[in-house]
Amino acid sequence: MLLPYLNKDLIEAGCDEAGRGCLAGAVYAAAVILPQDFRNELLNDSKQLTEHQRYLLREVIEREAVAWAVGVVSPEEIDRINILNASFLAMHRAVDGLKMRPQHLLIDGNRFRPYQDLPHTTIVKGDGKYLSIAAASILAKTYRDDYMNRLHEEYPCYDWQKNKGYPTKKHRAAISQHGTTPYHRMTFNLLGDGQLSLDF
Numbered sequence: 001m002l003l004p005y006l007n008k009d010l011i012e013a014g015c016d017e018a019g020r021g022c023l024a025g026a027v028y029a030a031a032v033i034l035p036q037d038f039r040n041e042l043l044n045d046s047k048q049l050t051e052h053q054r055y056l057l058r059e060v061i062e063r064e065a066v067a068w069a070v071g072v073v074s075p076e077e078i079d080r081i082n083i084l085n086a087s088f089l090a091m092h093r094a095v096d097g098l099k100m101r102p103q104h105l106l107i108d109g110n111r112f113r114p115y116q117d118l119p120h121t122t123i124v125k126g127d128g129k130y131l132s133i134a135a136a137s138i139l140a141k142t143y144r145d146d147y148m149n150r151l152h153e154e155y156p157c158y159d160w161q162k163n164k165g166y167p168t169k170k171h172r173a174a175i176s177q178h179g180t181t182p183y184h185r186m187t188f189n190l191l192g193d194g195q196l197s198l199d200f
Helices: 051-064 075-081 083-096 131-154 169-178
Strands: 012-018 027-033 067-073 104-108 120-123
Touching (some): 012 083, 012 131, 051 131, 067 083, 104 131
Parallel strands (some): 104 120
Antiparallel strands (some): 012 027
8 A cells, every 4th residue: 555645744746757768758757746635546656557547547646636747858958967867857847847836855766866945755666655656657657658659650660659768679670770860869878788889
């Protein structure tokens, strides 16, 4: 059973990101403030849910959350500032978008760059422990999936509607055969071990 909050007396926002390990596409993050009495038996870490369940829950979260927002950092920004900093920036942008200012941030993972003067707590595997982080993981994942599905229509050969930009064999084979797109992260090892140079 996921916990409703860490600090009962504070307005908490859960934060999580999606797409950190991908070879292509933006990194997405979400911030969600849930009512303290929010309960949902299905809500869990987005990786434990089916695609259908995630989209059903997205509707519930958007309808019932006190506030929610999604932040995006482009592939160009990722290449410029690195993926760790980009993940932090995406979370900052998500918190920026909240219509209510939280008093505390619950961050999935073990590292975070402080956002303004807000206190935060990092929680390893937090999306399987706290409802607000699980909710943020679902919004980040589904909004990023929608985005990768749109990119797939532009560049169908990379199989993005299935791999969502992650380094599958088919994705890497397509990079090897067709080269890169404007959406690829050029600072990543796009072809995998043993093929460190891209000669296009």
